[in-house]
Amino acid sequence: MPEENRSLALPPARETTPSPRADRLAYYQVPAEETDRDSSQTPLSHYLWVLRRRKWSLLLFVVFSVAATIIVSSRMTPIYESTATVDVDRTIQTAVVGQESTSRASSMNDSDFFLATQVKLIQSDSVLRPVVQKLKIPQRGSPEAPVQLPRLTVTRPARTYLLLISYRSPDPRLAADVANAVAESYKNHSYEIRFQSARDQARFMRKSLDDLQAKMEQSSAALATVQKELNIISPDEKTNITSARLMQLNTEYTNAQADLIKKEVAVKATSDGSIEALEVSAQGETVRKLEEKLADANQKFADVRNHYAENHPEYKRAASSVQELERQLTALKTKVTEQVQVEYRQALNREQTVHKAVDEEKAELDGQNGKAIEYATLKQNADGDRKLYDELNRKIQEAGVNAGFQDSSIRLADPARISQKPVSPRVNFNAMVAFLASLLLGVCVVFLADSMDHTLRDPEHISRYLQTEVLGSLPVVKAWRGYLPGKSAGKELVPAELFGLSRGMANSYEEAIRTLRDSILLPHAERRPRTLLMTSATPREGKSTTAVHLAVVHSQQKRKTLLIDGDLRRPSVNQYLGVSNERGLSNVVNGEMKWTEALHTSEAFPFLSILPAGPASRRAADGLGTTLQEVFAAARGEFDLIICDAPPLLGFAESLQIAKLVDGVVVVALAGQTEMTAVASVLTNLRRLKANVLGLALNEVRADMSERYYYYGYYGKYYSRYYKPTKD
Numbered sequence: 231m232p233e234e235n236r237s238l239a240l241p242p243a244r245e246t247t248p249s250p251r252a253d254r255l256a257y258y259q260v261p262a263e264e265t266d267r268d269s270s271q272t273p274l275s276h277y278l279w280v281l282r283r284r285k286w287s288l289l290l291f292v293v294f295s296v297a298a299t300i301i302v303s304s305r306m307t308p309i310y311e312s313t314a315t316v317d318v319d320r321t322i323q324t325a326v327v328g329q330e331s332t333s334r335a336s337s338m339n340d341s342d343f344f345l346a347t348q349v350k351l352i353q354s355d356s357v358l359r360p361v362v363q364k365l366k367i368p369q370r371g372s373p374e375a376p377v378q379l380p381r382l383t384v385t386r387p388a389r390t391y392l393l394l395i396s397y398r399s400p401d402p403r404l405a406a407d408v409a410n411a412v413a414e415s416y417k418n419h420s421y422e423i424r425f426q427s428a429r430d431q432a433r434f435m436r437k438s439l440d441d442l443q444a445k446m447e448q449s450s451a452a453l454a455t456v457q458k459e460l461n462i463i464s465p466d467e468k469t470n471i472t473s474a475r476l477m478q479l480n481t482e483y484t485n486a487q488a489d490l491i492k493k494e495v496a497v498k499a500t501s502d503g504s505i506e507a508l509e510v511s512a513q514g515e516t517v518r519k520l521e522e523k524l525a526d527a528n529q530k531f532a533d534v535r536n537h538y539a540e541n542h543p544e545y546k547r548a549a550s551s552v553q554e555l556e557r558q559l560t561a562l563k564t565k566v567t568e569q570v571q572v573e574y575r576q577a578l579n580r581e582q583t584v585h586k587a588v589d590e591e592k593a594e595l596d597g598q599n600g601k602a603i604e605y606a607t608l609k610q611n612a613d614g615d616r617k618l619y620d621e622l623n624r625k626i627q628e629a630g631v632n633a634g635f636q637d638s639s640i641r642l643a644d645p646a647r648i649s650q651k652p653v654s655p656r657v658n659f660n661a662m663v664a665f666l667a668s669l670l671l672g673v674c675v676v677f678l679a680d681s682m683d684h685t686l687r688d689p690e691h692i693s694r695y696l697q698t699e700v701l702g703s704l705p706v707v708k709a710w711r712g713y714l715p716g717k718s719a720g721k722e723l724v725p726a727e728l729f730g731l732s733r734g735m736a737n738s739y740e741e742a743i744r745t746l747r748d749s750i751l752l753p754h755a756e757r758r759p760r761t762l763l764m765t766s767a768t769p770r771e772g773k774s775t776t777a778v779h780l781a782v783v784h785s786q787q788k789r790k791t792l793l794i795d796g797d798l799r800r801p802s803v804n805q806y807l808g809v810s811n812e813r814g815l816s817n818v819v820n821g822e823m824k825w826t827e828a829l830h831t832s833e834a835f836p837f838l839s840i841l842p843a844g845p846a847s848r849r850a851a852d853g854l855g856t857t858l859q860e861v862f863a864a865a866r867g868e869f870d871l872i873i874c875d876a877p878p879l880l881g882f883a884e885s886l887q888i889a890k891l892v893d894g895v896v897v898v899a900l901a902g903q904t905e906m907t908a909v910a911s912v913l914t915n916l917r918r919l920k921a922n923v924l925g926l927a928l929n930e931v932r933a934d935m936s937e938r939y940y941y942y943g944y945y946g947k948y949y950s951r952y953y954k955p956t957k958d
Contacts, residue, residue: 284676294668295664300660309398309653309655310652314646316640351416351419351420352384358377360411382395392643398653406646432626449608452608452611452612487581496573497574520562531548531552535548684907685902686900696906696926704927740779743779746776758870759924767879773878784873786835791872794875795875797843801846814828814843817845899928900929
């Protein structure tokens with residue numbers, strides 16, 4: 231259960247051992263709803279009903295709001311608006327001469343920032359002050375304060391390079407003039423900014439040009455000095471020749487080293503006298519042939535030695551030939567060895583000579599490189615200074631030309647025109663906004679008021695939170711005469727004049743009373759409740775009126791009915807039925823008479839007996855419970871139904887005493903007035919006493935209190951069409 235409704239929930243009755251009277255009352259007990267419903271699940275139909283209920287109030291509020299808006303808007307001063315369109319072309323040339331004359335906008339990616347800057351520039355004092363002075367627009371504050379035009383707006387349409395300058399004024403011509411003047415002032419101010427920037431730039435460059443000229447002259451003089459020292463026109467060419475000669479000497483030195491190594495190897499090889507080393511030399515072929523001859527001679531000598539003796543001529547000739555060849559080979563070896571050594575010494579001398587030439591050429595090249603580097607550095611500085619001087623001089627001349635150039639990158643694309651139709655007030659738009667706002671506000675107020683209403687209205691709401699039934703709903707009656715007469719002007723009233731009301735109201739209320747009667751008695755047809763207590767939470771809720779009418783309609787069923795006025799403090803039953811209150815229940819409580827002696831009857835209602843309250847007595851109120859217990863016990867056998875009207879439960883003790891004695895208790899409450907917390911407190915007290923609470927009877931119900939009371943509006947129409955009164 232939601233937190234806000236816990237205070238209304240009634241605690242369940244404690245389980246105790248049932249008494250015989252409790253068994254009897256349990257038969258008549260109306261079962262309470264046990265399911266706990268979530269109050270947040272309010273059906274949509276309830277909200278629709280709330281709107282239908284308050285539709286006239288809501289409609290009146292909306293109509294009033296719209297009418298007031300239309301009236302106020304119609305009386306407002308018309309405001310006219312004119313707009314000048316400025317095109318900011320970022321692709322146009324920004325200069326006449328120089329590199330800037332062929333360049334476009336710096337970057338198209340910063341268009342948002344650029345245009346936002348232009349918007350702020352248009353709204354600046356430098357742009358607006360000439361306009362204010364020209365058109366003599368009054369300004370607030372001191373003349374030195376920044377100029378502001380509150381009615382000026384500058385906007386940029388999406389995905390464009392357009393700026394819309396709008397101005398509003400009661401004077402349509404002034405609105406157009408101001409918009410055009412601001413656009414023109416913005417254009418002139420942009421030109422002045424560029425002109426001033428170019429002029430400042432030229433002034434700064436002229437100041438730097440003098441320093442740069444002196445530096446250029448100094449570097450040129452240093453270059454001329456180095457050229458004079460070198461006595462050359464171009465040191466680079468001489469350096470290249472020296473480098474080529476050094477490369478050639480390096481090649482020769484490498485070849486000399488290789489040849490020296492080869493000769494040195496040959497010397498080492500021939501130093502041991504081996505034939506293989508000699509064959510490698512230049513005389514190798516001669517040595518090889520001589521060795522072959524020697525081998526043949528040895529072979530031949532061997533053959534001769536095998537056939538001849540030493541003294542044989544052939545033997546001597548062969549031996550002599552071998553000796554001669556050996557002598558020649560030895561002489562050739564000596565000659566080859568000497569030749570190899572001579573060639574080695576020649577190669578060594580050549581290697582040393584070339585190495586010396588290489589060192590000398592390298593030293594010369596190193597000297598030339600140092601001078602060349604110095605010369606190149608001075609020449610580069612001199613050329614750079616001259617180039618920078620020429621470039622700066624050219625820039626100064628270009629800045630002077632471009633300073634006087636007013637480019638068309640900012641142009642007035644569409645001048646403002648005099649507006650023929652005001653933009654404010656927009657009566658139709660304001661009326662529509664007022665309609666929607668008032669409708670929304672009215673609906674919220676209606677729902678808020680409904681949610682804050684904690685009075686008893688809707689039967690389902692009562693059943694959900696109080697866990698009790700609504701037995702009947704009695705419509706509100708505006709034409710009470712204050713009593714139920716038995717006779718009027720000496721004439722008995724017919725049943726149609728029972729309630730002393732107009733015909734339509736009598737019938738609707740009469741039917742509601744009969745419905746209440748059946749709701750109490752019919753669910754227990756086998757054992758009807760014989761004694762009823764009619765009470766309420768607070769005074770003036772209609773309990774006595776309901777008790778009287780309930781007793782009357784029950785007696786009209788030709789059932790004997792006893793109506794007891796148990797409200798000894800403020801009796802009222804006798805006034806409704808026109809009986810005397812000189813004797814009644816207070817006399818019975820005080821022991822002055824029997825209860826049967828205090829009964830009154832009415833000729834108009836023969837089956838109805840009335841026991842009025844009698845003279846007021848405080849002492850009698852204390853003994854009311856005991857007396858009524860005896861009266862109920864004695865009257866059960868004589869009457870079909872006993873109805874007791876008791877004081878309100880909150881603040882009076884006798885009602886609780888009577889509730890313990892009767893078969894059922896009906897609590898009467900004013901619909902839309904009685905707080906739910908008061909009724910919840912009453913029901914809690916009754917259930918604590920284990921009294922049989924049959925339910926609630928809602929009094930003075932109107933059709934607009936709940937969507938379930940819609941049928942009350944049809945009673946009068948129904949009876950006015952089909953009921954025809956009878957004549958006496």
